[in-house]
Amino acid sequence: MNNQEIPAPTPSPALRPVRGAARCAVTALALAALAWAARAVWHVRLALTGQPASGPPHQGDGVHRPLTALEDSYHLVSSVGGVVTVVCALAFLSWLDRVRDNARALSGAQPRYAYPWLFAGWIVPVVNLWIPRGIVADAHRSVFPDRRLPAVVNWWWGLWLAGLAGGVGLVYADSTDEVIVRAYTDVLPLLAADTAIVAAAGTAALMIRTLTAAQQQRMDEAARPAA
Template sequence: MNAHITPPAAAPLPAPALRPVRSAALFTTGALGLAGAAWVLRAVWEVRLSVAGEPASGPPDQGGGTHRALNSLEDSYHFVNTAGGFAALLCAGAFIGWMWRIRDNGRALSGVRPRYSGIWVYLGWIVPVVNLWFPRGIIADAYLASTPGAPGARVPRSLNVWWGLWLVTMVGGVGLIYTDSTDEIIGRAYDDVWQLLTADAAVVGAAVAGIFMVRAVTAVQEKAAG
C-alpha cells in the first residue's frame, strides 16, 4: 500500500542572493579609463620617437642579444610602457571581478544556471580558441538573463563594439598583446609608427566601448533588482 504513496517533491534550492554591482562597475569603468589614458600616453611617446628619428647608433635592440645604451626619450618610453602594463593589470582584475558579479546576478534574476561555469570567467581569457568568444558569451548571457521577461531582448551594441576591438588587439598581435620587447617596440616606432598607432587606437576604442558596455549591463541588472 505504501508503494502507491507519492514521495514529497524535493524543495527547490533557494535562488542565490543578488550581489552588489554598482561599486564594482564604478571601479571597472575607472580602470578602463585609466588603461585607455595609458595607451593614449604610449601613442604620444611613439609619435615623439618617430619625430625624433632613429639615432645614428641604430635601434636599441641591435640583434644577437646586443642592446645599446638608451637615450632619455627611449628611457622614458620604458617608464610609460611599464606604467601602461600596471594599468592593464589593474583593469584586468577589476573587469574579471565585475564579470563574476554580473554572472551570479544573472543566475539569481533568471533562476537559470549559466551556460558557462564560473572557472571560465578566468580561463576564458587565456585558453586558446575559446578566448575568441567565451568572455563575450559570459557577459551576453548575464545581460539577457537579467531581462527574462523582455521579448526579443538584445545585447547592447557597445558589447559587440568592445569585443570586436578587443579581438583586433588580440588576433592582430598588437595593442595589449605584444610579443616584442620594449626595445623592439621602440625600433618599430622608428620604422613603422602607424602600425603601433593603429593598435593603440584599437585599445583606446575598446576601453571607451567597454565603459559604455559595463554601464549598460550594470544598469539593466540594477533595474531588474528593483
C-alpha cells in the same frame, strides 16, 4: 500518518551589489585609456625622432646598446601602462563575476560557460576570440531573453580584437624594445592599435554602465514585495 520529512526548498543564490564594482571598473578603464593614449604619444615622439645611427636597442647575439633618454622614458611609460592595464583587467573581471552571479540568481539558469572560463577565456588561444564576449552576452541574455543584445557589446569586442591584432594588447604584447623598433620603422599600425584599444576602453565603460543599469533595474524589481 505519513512521517516522511519534506525537504526544504533550495534557497536561491543571493544577489550581489553591482553598482560599486561597475564604478571601479569604469574608473579603471578611464585610467587605462589614458595610459594607452600616453603610449601613443610616445610612439609618435619615437617616430619623429627616428632611430639612432647606432641601430635598434637589441642588436643581436645578446648585444644591447645603451638606451636614449626618449627610449628610457618610453620604458617607464610602458611599465606604468602595463600595471594600470592589469588593475583594469582585475576590476573588469570583478564586475563581470558579479553580473554573472546575479544573472544566474535572477534567471535560475546555469551560465553557459563554467566558472574557470571567466579567467581562462582571455588567455587560451583561439577560444579567447569569442568566450569573453560570450560570457558577457550570456549574462545579459539569461536575464533579458526577449531583448536584443546591446550593440555596444559588439563594438567593444570588435575594437578589443582590433587592438590585439596590432600586437600591443595585454595578451599578445611585443617586448618594449620590439615596440620601439616598430615605432621607428612603421608607426602607423602601432597608432591604429593604440586608437583601437583606447576606443575599446571607452566602449567597455559604456557597456558596463548599460548592462549594470539594466540588471540593477531587474534586481530592484525582484526585491519589491509581491503585490
